[in-house]
Amino acid sequence: xxxxxxxxxxxxxxxxxxxxxxxxxxxxxxxxxxxxxxxxxxxxxxxxxxxxxxxxxxxxxxxxxxxxxxxxxxxxxxxxxxxxxxxxxxxxxxxxxxxxxxxxxxxxxxxxxxxxxxxxxxxxxxxxxxxxxxxxxxxxxxxxxxxxxxxxxxxxxxxxxxxxxxxxxxxxxxxxxxxxxxxxxxxxxxxxxxxxxxxxxxxxxxxxxxx
Numbered sequence: 001x002x003x004x005x006x007x008x009x010x011x012x013x014x015x016x017x018x019x020x021x022x023x024x025x026x027x028x029x030x031x032x033x034x035x036x037x038x039x040x041x042x043x044x045x046x047x048x049x050x051x052x053x054x055x056x057x058x059x060x061x062x063x064x065x066x067x068x069x070x071x072x073x074x075x076x077x078x079x080x081x082x083x084x085x086x087x088x089x090x091x092x093x094x095x096x097x098x099x100x101x102x103x104x105x106x107x108x109x110x111x112x113x114x115x116x117x118x119x120x121x122x123x124x125x126x127x128x129x130x131x132x133x134x135x136x137x138x139x140x141x142x143x144x145x146x147x148x149x150x151x152x153x154x155x156x157x158x159x160x161x162x163x164x165x166x167x168x169x170x171x172x173x174x175x176x177x178x179x180x181x182x183x184x185x186x187x188x189x190x191x192x193x194x195x196x197x198x199x200x201x202x203x204x205x206x207x208x209x210x211x
Contacts, residue, residue, distance in 0.1 A: 024062045026052040031073040036114040040070055040122045050195065070126050077118050078139040081109045081153060085143055095150035101195060106173065107190045110180040120181040144169050158208045
């Protein structure tokens, strides 16, 4: 049976939308690669457009400037990490095992060059500390809060004020990420961060189970 190709205004609009989305994705992928390799100051819009194989006019159709495409690149790397963590935290393992696996995945992400350069080194400077923290909240706060609630419900942690505890954990993990990214030996620091966080959680878990 012959396949009938869709025609008409709707089909044309769908093709345009598909092309626009593929163009935008190519620009974001290009920006991620260049910002990772050269940093924000060392990357030009001309280079981003050239690597994506589109015109600079096409770039400006999607982004109104360099900071806008940087923030899209940040969203790409942060969303990738968030997606991997969500998959772990929604897994079938007990909450305690999921939390430890998510911690290890987070530390692994802090060793990734794109996440290090864009999310940890460049974003606070490009966006300003306050806006960067707001962005980090959107990606991370809910995940930490959900994991904490699961641990409390399972009896692995004592009942604590969830929002305050989440904020403290968020701050500690953010500081740990910065320490890893800023170290001359990030793998060693990452291993030490995991060791310390797991040891602290084990102490809290033991105290909880004794009650």
